[in-house]
Amino acid sequence: MKSKLPTEWQELSDQLGFKEFTPIQTQLFEPLLAGENLLGVSPTGTGKTLAYLLPSLLRLQKKKAQQQLLILAPNTELAGQIFDVCKTWEEAIGLTSQLFLSGSSQKRQIERLKKGPEILIGTPGRIFELIKLKKIKMMNVETIILDEFDQLLDDSQIHFVEKITHYAPRDHQLIYMSATAKLDQEKIAPNTRTIDLSDQKLDNIQHFYMQVDQRHRVDILRKLAHVEDFRGLVFFNSLSDLGSAEEKLQYRDILAVSLASDVNVKFRKVILEKFKDKQLTLLLATDLLARGIDIDSLECVVNFDVPRDIETYTHRAGRTGRMGKEGYVITLVTHPEEIKKLKKFASVREIVLKNQELYIK
Known part of the structure; x- marks a missing residue:
């Protein structure tokens, strides 16, 4: 897998001490790069964030269109964490992301959108507010990632998620990630492939x-x-x-x-x-x-x-x-x-x- 990464990322992974990629990172890479709808399950701490980030970032076209990738997280901590990881890898290949959280200044977030980020990361409530205000324009979004999908698709957040996906182009890619495979199949998009590694034993x-x-x-x-x-x-x-x-x-x-x-x-x-x-x-x-x-x-x-x-x-x-x-x-x-x-x-x-x-x- 490492040989398929851009030179900048190969150098970065050496600097960060990545000796080998985890099973979830290896198995998701090709299907996500090919634009498949995918549901990935793997225990916490096995590198799920990079598993979906690396192939998703490689699909983006620099400077061609703003707001191509949307990553939703159920809470501010996780969204902030994804943003921090994303910054490390995006900067190496000339992409930019912005973070949108409830409880933070909406005005400042709208200002950041003017910089034309390719990647949007946030909580569903705030993302939907900005869509309604026509500040986030979903017509260029080709991929939506639901990190901890089981929480995002539960009763408290699913109405925001459904409204957000409704604004995206019809043929957008959907990626669902979590550590547990507890889900209602009816809430998952048709033609979604499942890669379930939840039975990995974490002996450590x-x-x-x-x-x-x-x-x-x-x-x-x-x-x-x-x-x-x-x-x-x-x-x-x-x-x-x-x-x-x-x-x-x-x-x-x-x-x-x-x-x-x-x-x-x-x-x-x-x-x-x-x-x-x-x-x-x-x-x-x-x-x-x-x-x-x-x-x-x-x-x-x-x-x-x-x-x-x-x-x-x-x-x-x-x-x-x-x-x-x-x-x-x-x-x-x-x-x-x-x-x-x-x-x-x-x-x-x-x-x-x-x-x-x-x-x-």
Whole structure:
């Protein structure tokens, strides 16, 4: 596959230390380059963004037409992340992209459109607003990519997605990507080829459970924060538990911050950067974030509660052990039934915390 890339990209992949392409990147390349409608499924952390980006960017015609490629993401974190990856590869071959997020200045975004980007990346609500204002003109869009399509096609976002695709030319290419194959076939365009690599075993991620009394769960987070070199992304099933845990941890001087959905875009970015730079020990989040965060070499994901279903567990776990690196997941459990449920999601072992150290039982 590398030999089929432009020289600029071959040099860039050497600089970035790409030794080999992942299975999803290799299998999607030719069909996407040929303009096929495609549904790609592969575990989180296996390089799905580049799998669709590289062939899609190669299909674009520089300076010929603005707004040729549209990439939709279900939340601001994921859209921002795609934008960052896209910039690295587009600049090398003379293309430009722009990012469109709800919660950011619409006026500034309209100004950026005047620069004539070939690639548009954003959340469905804001993209549709700009289409209605006739600022985004869909007649040149040849490809639409739905990253985390299962979220984009659920009840809260599908009406925007359907309206957006309705404005595109009839013969546009549609690409659906996700880590889980949970989908309603009726929502997928006809003549869509499926490449499903979801059964890849990610041996680099270890899965554990820790038995703890309900009332001691926040205290366990505090103790984990004192483990040497520990850094954890902690997922909560409920916003009220998240808010309460943040308050208690900060009161005990733990470097813990929540990334709740009401935090504005700019501040969310600051929080994420601090966590990436290891200035924060615990980042607290709900499942909104599970899809949109890529932290290089994140050591640990902690489930404050047992996730509701296997899809949720998969997406949370996929925040660690990315691109073949080591990682582990710890789920806090109180009742034997929770362990039973957890064993349906992953092969788990018990782990205990003693004297600021973790031991596998």
